[in-house]
Amino acid sequence: MSSKKRTSLELFRLKKTLNTLADKEGRGTELVSLYVPYGKQISEVMNMLRDEYGTASNIKSTTTRKNVQEAIVKVQQRLKLFREAPENGLVIFCGAIPQNGAGSERIETYVIIPPEPIHIYLYRCDARFHTEHLQEMLREKETYGILLVDASGATLATLQGRRLEIVRELTSGVPGKTRAGGQSARRYERLREMKLNEYFTRVGQHANETFLPIENFKGLILGGPGPTKFDFEKGDYLNYMLKEKIIDTIDTAYVEEQGVKEVVEKAPEIMRKIRYIEEKKIMQQFLYEIGHDTGMVTYGEEEVRKALESGVVRTLLLSEGIDIVQVTVKCNSCGFEEKRTMKSQALTSFEQSLVGKSCPKCSAPALSIAEKQELIDNFAELAERTDTDVEIISGETEEGQMLKNSFGGIAAILRFKAQNT
Ligand SMILES: [Zn+2]
Numbered sequence: 275m276s277s278k279k280r281t282s283l284e285l286f287r288l289k290k291t292l293n294t295l296a297d298k299e300g301r302g303t304e305l306v307s308l309y310v311p312y313g314k315q316i317s318e319v320m321n322m323l324r325d326e327y328g329t330a331s332n333i334k335s336t337t338t339r340k341n342v343q344e345a346i347v348k349v350q351q352r353l354k355l356f357r358e359a360p361e362n363g364l365v366i367f368c369g370a371i372p373q374n375g376a377g378s379e380r381i382e383t384y385v386i387i388p389p390e391p392i393h394i395y396l397y398r399c400d401a402r403f404h405t406e407h408l409q410e411m412l413r414e415k416e417t418y419g420i421l422l423v424d425a426s427g428a429t430l431a432t433l434q435g436r437r438l439e440i441v442r443e444l445t446s447g448v449p450g451k452t453r454a455g456g457q458s459a460r461r462y463e464r465l466r467e468m469k470l471n472e473y474f475t476r477v478g479q480h481a482n483e484t485f486l487p488i489e490n491f492k493g494l495i496l497g498g499p500g501p502t503k504f505d506f507e508k509g510d511y512l513n514y515m516l517k518e519k520i521i522d523t524i525d526t527a528y529v530e531e532q533g534v535k536e537v538v539e540k541a542p543e544i545m546r547k548i549r550y551i552e553e554k555k556i557m558q559q560f561l562y563e564i565g566h567d568t569g570m571v572t573y574g575e576e577e578v579r580k581a582l583e584s585g586v587v588r589t590l591l592l593s594e595g596i597d598i599v600q601v602t603v604k605c606n607s608c609g610f611e612e613k614r615t616m617k618s619q620a621l622t623s624f625e626q627s628l629v630g631k632s633c634p635k636c637s638a639p640a641l642s643i644a645e646k647q648e649l650i651d652n653f654a655e656l657a658e659r660t661d662t663d664v665e666i667i668s669g670e671t672e673e674g675q676m677l678k679n680s681f682g683g684i685a686a687i688l689r690f691k692a693q694n695t
Contacts, residue, residue, distance in 0.1 A: 286654065286664055288389065289412060296405045298371050301379060302338040305369030306345045307404035309396040310359045322397060323350050330399075341370040341379065342399060348383050363392040367403045390415075410435050416492040418545075419485040419519075420537050421477075422529045423506050424498040425470065428477045430484050431534045438538055440531055441484050446473040471509075478511030485516055493521035495544060497537050498529050521548050550671050557673030560591060560687055573685035575615060575649070582653065585660040586688050592650055593683030594668045600652050603628065604644035608636035615649060653684070 298305070310319055327346045333339040345368045352366055365386040370379035390411055398404045420431040425448050430441045448469045449462075485491060494516060496503050503523060512520075522544050526533040537544075563571040572581050575598075581587050599621060603612045610633055616624060628641045650666075657664050667674045677685060 286666065288386070288408070291384070291386070292405045292409050292412075295367055295384060295403045296409070298369075298382075298403060300369050300401050301341070301372060301376065302335060303399060303401050304338050304341040304345065305371075305400055305403050306342070306349055306367070307396065307398045307400070308349055308353075308366045308368075309363065309392055309394050309407060310353075310365070311363040311392050311395055312359050312361050314359050314363075314395055316353060316356055316358060319353060320350060323353070326397065326399070341381075344381055345369045345399075348381055352383060352385055360387050362388045362390060364388075365392065365408060367405070369403070416490050417488050418492050418521075418541070419481070419488070419494040420534055421481055421485075421494060421496050422498045422503075422526060422533045422537070423474075423477055423496070424500055424502040424529045427529055428480075428498075429530055429534055430480055431537075432484075432488070433538060433541060438534065440534060442480055443530065444473075444477060444480065446470075448473050474506050474509055474511045477506065478509075478513075481511075482513045482516060485519075486513060491519065493519045493548060495537055495541075496520055496523045497526045497533060499525065499527055499533075521551075546670075550668070550674075553665070553667050554671050554673050556589065556591065556665055556687075557667060557671070557677060560685055561673065561676070563687065569691040570688050571686060572688065573681040575682060575684050578653070578684045578686045579656070581686050581688060582656040582660060582662065586690060587657065587660065587662045587686040588689045589663045589665055589687040590653060590657045591665050591667055591677060591685040591687070592653060593674065593678040594666050596650060596678070596683035598649040598683075600647050600649050601643050602645040603641055605633040605636060605638065605640050606642060607638035607640040608633060610635040611644070618648075621646070649684075 308319070308323075310316075323346055327343055330339060330342040330346065333342060348368045349366050352368075356364065365388060367384040367386070368381065371382045372379050386408065388408060388411060392407065392411065394407055396404070396407070415435075417432055417434040420429075420433060422429045422431075425446055427446050428444045430443075432439050432441060446469075449466055451466070481494075485494060496507060507517075507520065507523065524537065524540060524544075526536040528536065560571055572578055578587070578590070582590065597618050598615055599618045600613055600615045601621070601624070603614060604610070612634075614624075625643055628643070630639050631641055632639050633641055654664055656662075667677050669675055669678055677683060
């Protein structure tokens with residue numbers, strides 16, 4: 275299996291875990307987050323935890339005190355299993371999480387080995403888990419370019435995760451639109467055009483030099499006040515490869531650092547847009563294959579499962595939040611087992627319907643749910659075994675809605691034409 279694909283699924287899993295963890299809340303300030311980077315001595319971390327345990331004895335609320343200390347002990351126990359921090363470091367989340375309202379807290383512990391090295395050493399005890407550093411890391415892989423341009427000057431910047439770097443600031447040297455008295459209007463206009471062209475050429479060169487060599491360059495955001503940016507875009511100043519990578523053109527009030535910050539503020543929105551464009555592309559390919567009856571796609575839970583099991587799926591498409599669970603029903607008397615899938619809302623009533631129901635094999639009323647798994651996880655596992663890309667498609671585009679509503683939220687693009695069986 276190529277490491278790139280393994281990473282994409284790992285990232286998908288990690289993202290899901292982190293989202294779940296980010297939503298968890300403690301009763302009080304009692305959830306522990308610990309980040310240990312590579313090279314940090316475990317013994318040193320253990321000492322720090324011992325101190326924190328001591329400090330926690332000052333906590334007034336008995337429950338909070340007990341929960342914090344219990345969490346610290348659990349973290350110590352987990353940490354002891356490591357002689358040294360792994361190459362990418364190690365993150366532990368631990369704390370008492372209410373399971374079902376107040377008073378139902380249970381200590382939950384999560385040990386995460388990040389897919390890439392973490393560089394911070396952090397201990398936090400808070401009402402929530404501090405997952406943001408890992409979440410940031412997931413975003414950090416891709417770099418965006420920012421180019422602001424107007425008639426007075428230009429600014430080039432890169433944005434990687436949250437790291438913003440102003441690479442270069444240029445002044446245009448282009449004279450203003452109003453000429454001084456005594457000059458010929460036509461001559462002045464010509465001169466200005468020439469200067470503007472020189473300046474655009476200069477900006478284009480710097481942009482090509484700055485952005486083209488960047489690995490994982492995701493796209494260029496063009497900005498600036500007024501229409502100058504469009505003139506620049508239309509002209510032949512940017513390398514065609516860079517031009518193709520323009521993902522958005524936005525208005526900013528400024529062209530200097532302040533303007534860059536304006537872009538960064540809008541960045542999450544822009545990035546969501548990019549993801550939607552990617553999703554649209556994937557879905558359009560799927561719809562093309564369907565429309566042309568090429569036999570290169572399949573959809574629906576059963577069909578896709580079969581295709582996954584026979585290893586012919588290149589890309590697995592799953593609607594975000596399909597919310598279907600697979601349950602294993604087991605007879606506690608004869609061991610009979612059966613898998614069923616259903617919407618997760620239907621789970622409770624299904625579980626109730628098993629009470630007193632007789633087993634299809636031995637007729638004993640001994641059926642119960644032995645295992646539950648979200649279908650998305652179940653399919654992701656199948657995909658992992660067969661080197662399949664997994665794409666989670668949101669419902670934010672028309673195509674995404676179609677996947678959910680017309681194709682049951684589960685579809686696959688195949689490596690080669692499926693045999694009719
Ligand atoms: Zn039975």
